Amino acid sequence: MYRLFFDLIFKRMDPEKAHHLAFAWIRAAARVPVLRTLVAAVLAPRHKALRTEALGLRMHGPFGLAAGFDKNAAAIDGMSMLGFDHIEIGTVTAQPQPGNPKKRLFRLVADRALINRMGFNNDGSAAVAERLAAREAIFRTTVGVNIGKTKVVPEEEAVADYVTSTERLAAHADYLVVNVSSPNTPGLRNLQATEALRPLLAAVREAADRTVTSRRVPLLVKIAPDLADEDVDAVADLAVELGLDGIIATNTTIARDGLGLRTPKGTVEAIGAGGLSGAPLKERSLQVLSRLYARVGDRITLVGVGGIETADDAWERILAGATLVQGYSAFIYEGPFWCRKIHKGLAERLAASPYATLAEAVGAETRKKAAA
Numbered sequence: 001m002y003r004l005f006f007d008l009i010f011k012r013m014d015p016e017k018a019h020h021l022a023f024a025w026i027r028a029a030a031r032v033p034v035l036r037t038l039v040a041a042v043l044a045p046r047h048k049a050l051r052t053e054a055l056g057l058r059m060h061g062p063f064g065l066a067a068g069f070d071k072n073a074a075a076i077d078g079m080s081m082l083g084f085d086h087i088e089i090g091t092v093t094a095q096p097q098p099g100n101p102k103k104r105l106f107r108l109v110a111d112r113a114l115i116n117r118m119g120f121n122n123d124g125s126a127a128v129a130e131r132l133a134a135r136e137a138i139f140r141t142t143v144g145v146n147i148g149k150t151k152v153v154p155e156e157e158a159v160a161d162y163v164t165s166t167e168r169l170a171a172h173a174d175y176l177v178v179n180v181s182s183p184n185t186p187g188l189r190n191l192q193a194t195e196a197l198r199p200l201l202a203a204v205r206e207a208a209d210r211t212v213t214s215r216r217v218p219l220l221v222k223i224a225p226d227l228a229d230e231d232v233d234a235v236a237d238l239a240v241e242l243g244l245d246g247i248i249a250t251n252t253t254i255a256r257d258g259l260g261l262r263t264p265k266g267t268v269e270a271i272g273a274g275g276l277s278g279a280p281l282k283e284r285s286l287q288v289l290s291r292l293y294a295r296v297g298d299r300i301t302l303v304g305v306g307g308i309e310t311a312d313d314a315w316e317r318i319l320a321g322a323t324l325v326q327g328y329s330a331f332i333y334e335g336p337f338w339c340r341k342i343h344k345g346l347a348e349r350l351a352a353s354p355y356a357t358l359a360e361a362v363g364a365e366t367r368k369k370a371a372a
């Protein structure tokens, strides 16, 4: 039914307008008590076997909403109502900014992919912090806060920019993510080089500890799939060295591999710059995740994201080493029953597996390969 609805309504609309419309509906539904209870009962039935402990937090399950969908923390309960086990808001920057000129979000329907060059359009960390502070949570969910660099701030002042957002947001974050991997902010991805990343992560850690003294806010870094393998290893080693809590693999890619087979010739070129997400990203995101797990094992929590469409995809990431998994693009194509399908499928796969718990399954395939 959703496919028909997508074809008739969303597909004919500009993708960003369609996003805002769907977003408004989700928020509106979450405001009506009877409706949200009903929707959550249908779309977010909880499976005991999927209960997950990660980053020192208890979650209903391992499957969350990736950053970028709810940039301003405006629909946390709405997304939780749809079944996401954690919601990563952001990317939030220290200064509010409009993002890149429109048009900046493109669908490649036949390839089940998106290209975006949104450019961190967001209200800024002061406004988002205020919104989070005022939030009266309806559903118990985990809220991750993803922070990035303000576009107009020069690279030399990036650390101070991230620290400002950390000071404002850490208190409201169940976990904090340093995003250094969006392709749409010039120079941002240079911060992935260890010489730049080490002082950045150390400063954010210090700022989080200074601002929040009642608990230790878990800190993660989100990396690009376009890093060379040696650079993936270098980030993994740095994460261990700094005692980081997690790595999120991966953000969107600037590559265009695996595209164009189904999409009419010239379409991709005409779209131009931006990060590609969805099905074509699946293989590389999985590779990066497996590589990270082979390097860090259970010392660091890994979050698998990129091209996850089905429960099989999510299960594959867990076996590769992900304790948590996230998705964004497939939600656009699959619609509101997506989380329900993923949860049901994951519970079935776990039951049919030799593993008693999800935690036991984490990394099993990568460990097997290493032992062979």
Ligand SMILES: Cc1cc2nc3c(=O)[nH]c(=O)nc-3n(C[C@H](O)[C@H](O)[C@H](O)COP(=O)(O)O)c2cc1C
Pocket (backbone or CB within 6 Å): 066, 067, 068, 069, 071, 090, 091, 105, 114, 116, 118, 120, 146, 179, 182, 222, 250, 251, 252, 277, 278, 279, 281, 305, 306, 307, 308, 326, 327, 328, 329, 330
């Ligand atoms: C329109 C759009 C906006 C995004 N914005 C952000 C963002 O602000 N910060 C971020 O860390 N990732 C952002 N992402 C990347 C996603 O969080 C995710 O890493 C990526 O899309 C791969 O997952 P997917 O294939 O399931 O979409 C965005 C993705 C899309 C499609």
